Amino acid sequence: MPITEQLSDRPRILVVGGGYVGLYVAMKLQKKVKDHGGIVTVVDPLPYMTYQPFLPEVAGGQIEPRHAVVSHRQHLKHAELINGRVSAIDHKNNKAVIVPVAGEPFEIEYRDVVMAAGAITRTFPIPGLADTGIGLKTIEEAVALRNKILERIESASLMTDAAERKRALTFVVIGGGFAGIETIAEIEDMARHAAKLNGRIEKGELRFVVVEAMGRIMPEVTEEQAVWVVDHLRSRGIEVMLNTSLANAEGGVMQLINMADKSPAETFETDTLIWTAGVMANPMVRSTDFPIEARGRVMTGTDLRITGEDGVAIEGAWAAGDVSAVPDVTGGLPDGTCVPNAQHAVRQAKLLAKNLYAARYGVGQVKNYKHKNLGAVAGFGAHKGVAKVMGIKLKGFPAWLAHRGYHGMAMPTFERKFRVVGGWFTSLLFQRDTLQLNNLENPRAAFVEAATPKPRV
Numbered sequence: 001m002p003i004t005e006q007l008s009d010r011p012r013i014l015v016v017g018g019g020y021v022g023l024y025v026a027m028k029l030q031k032k033v034k035d036h037g038g039i040v041t042v043v044d045p046l047p048y049m050t051y052q053p054f055l056p057e058v059a060g061g062q063i064e065p066r067h068a069v070v071s072h073r074q075h076l077k078h079a080e081l082i083n084g085r086v087s088a089i090d091h092k093n094n095k096a097v098i099v100p101v102a103g104e105p106f107e108i109e110y111r112d113v114v115m116a117a118g119a120i121t122r123t124f125p126i127p128g129l130a131d132t133g134i135g136l137k138t139i140e141e142a143v144a145l146r147n148k149i150l151e152r153i154e155s156a157s158l159m160t161d162a163a164e165r166k167r168a169l170t171f172v173v174i175g176g177g178f179a180g181i182e183t184i185a186e187i188e189d190m191a192r193h194a195a196k197l198n199g200r201i202e203k204g205e206l207r208f209v210v211v212e213a214m215g216r217i218m219p220e221v222t223e224e225q226a227v228w229v230v231d232h233l234r235s236r237g238i239e240v241m242l243n244t245s246l247a248n249a250e251g252g253v254m255q256l257i258n259m260a261d262k263s264p265a266e267t268f269e270t271d272t273l274i275w276t277a278g279v280m281a282n283p284m285v286r287s288t289d290f291p292i293e294a295r296g297r298v299m300t301g302t303d304l305r306i307t308g309e310d311g312v313a314i315e316g317a318w319a320a321g322d323v324s325a326v327p328d329v330t331g332g333l334p335d336g337t338c339v340p341n342a343q344h345a346v347r348q349a350k351l352l353a354k355n356l357y358a359a360r361y362g363v364g365q366v367k368n369y370k371h372k373n374l375g376a377v378a379g380f381g382a383h384k385g386v387a388k389v390m391g392i393k394l395k396g397f398p399a400w401l402a403h404r405g406y407h408g409m410a411m412p413t414f415e416r417k418f419r420v421v422g423g424w425f426t427s428l429l430f431q432r433d434t435l436q437l438n439n440l441e442n443p444r445a446a447f448v449e450a451a452t453p454k455p456r457v
């Protein structure tokens with residue numbers, strides 16, 4: 001039977017993406033819409049929502065990868081789930097094209113659409129970056145990164161060639177925003193612990209470098225706190241290179257340049273290049289008939305409806321999160337729109353669900369989005385962090401506690417909160433887990449080696 005005949009024939013709210021926004025919108029609406037005879041359909045190539053603020057801790061081995069994601073099947077039981085990606089939307093005719101993870105692309109009809117496809121890693125055309133680098137936007141990247149760092153340490157401890165060993169023990173993060181700083185701090189903590197357990201690596205052999213093109217890191221915290229973070233990282237032996245950028249990464253040779261005059265800064269080799277230098281709205285929005293603004297986001301009103309070029313709301317079309325340009329009436333980016341972060345994504349999703357419900361079923365009122373930034377919390381490995389919450393500035397242990405407290409609470413669903421917090425308690429008792437899983441990229445290797453006859457090539 002064709003897949004389209006197996007899908008619901010109820011009036012559909014199509015949710016494009018099941019991340020922060022998609023998951024919350026669907027959780028809030030799935031049952032209410034069903035009671036009205038409709039259906040919420042969530043389309044995402046992934047069967048889970050990723051709690052991205054936990055990715056540095058997953059990379060650092062503080063959180064189990066599966067605990068940092070929320071299963072759609074488990075928590076969206078009243079919604080229709082399609083594992084695939086939306087490749088095009090023709091809103092004038094209320095139709096979308098879906099490319100499923102298996103089978104042929106097909107068309108689906110909807111009554112309302114929620115654009116929630118988020119953002120993707122933004123890169124620049126730097127030679128060698130695509131061959132050597134890895135991002136930190138998905139759980140798979142975090143898992144691979146952790147295993148790679150631990151594997152490099154273990155392998156380096158057996159290397160006798162000094163240059164080869166140095167390269168294996170050098171870890172580089174490009175991008176001094178929240179994600180980059182948390183990542184370098186978490187992996188430094190984990191790598192030092194792993195090296196100590198190994199016993200054949202000297203403390204001074206490990207090298208950690210974070211490269212930032214601007215004159216300061218972490219724009220989300222105050223200048224004074226950013227300076228403190230730089231001092232803190234340097235006190236841990238992490239090199240923070242400001243006003244510096246990566247010009248070339250071919251063959252794992254990092255050629256850094258000074259931003260001011262583009263003169264060469266430093267050249268060194270690494271096997272581990274982590275790119276966290278920004279995100280951009282999901283380019284899939286360009287395959288829709290929605291208006292796109294200068295930063296590539298869907299034009300959105302304060303009530304979270306997608307608007308036309310003239311600012312007038314488009315019937316049945318909604319957007320929130322990183323893919324949307326929602327006006328921030330309290331400030332935000334220089335163009336007056338909300339910054340792409342989870343704080344906005346979650347709140348916008350909850351309001352979007354209420355507004356859509358009010359507009360479609362006449363229950364409640366459509367309201368405008370307004371959220372004043374509450375601040376920021378960042379963890380830098382066990383018992384270390386920085387925070388600015390509602391004007392209160394914290395550093396070190398209290399900031400780390402605030403970080404854990406905030407994210408423990410913010411993790412969606414009780415079940416997932418419980419797993420994450422449970423894991424934190426376990427690592428308090430048994431320390432950071434530095435176990436490396438081998439051969440995840442080639443799990444059949446052992447079987448193939450044992451099997452006869454060998455597979456045909």
Ligand SMILES: Cc1cc2nc3c(=O)[nH]c(=O)nc-3n(C[C@H](O)[C@H](O)[C@H](O)COP(=O)(O)OP(=O)(O)OC[C@H]3O[C@@H](n4cnc5c(N)ncnc54)[C@H](O)[C@@H]3O)c2cc1C
Pocket residue numbers: 016017018019020021022043044045046048049050051052053054055056084085086087116117118119136137178179282284320321322323340341342343344345377
């Ligand atoms: C490492 C890291 C750390 C972060 N830390 C913080 C933090 O501490 N605090 C904070 O406030 N924010 C943080 N953020 C930002 C925050 O995670 C994002 O702003 C938030 O995830 C945005 O939610 P969203 O729903 O718009 O997008 P996402 O959560 O990214 O969800 C988008 C979904 O759309 C799906 N999708 C993509 N393409 C398609 C398609 N064609 N069709 C269907 N589905 C599609 C994706 O698979 C994904 O599930 C961090 C981000 C990263 C990467």
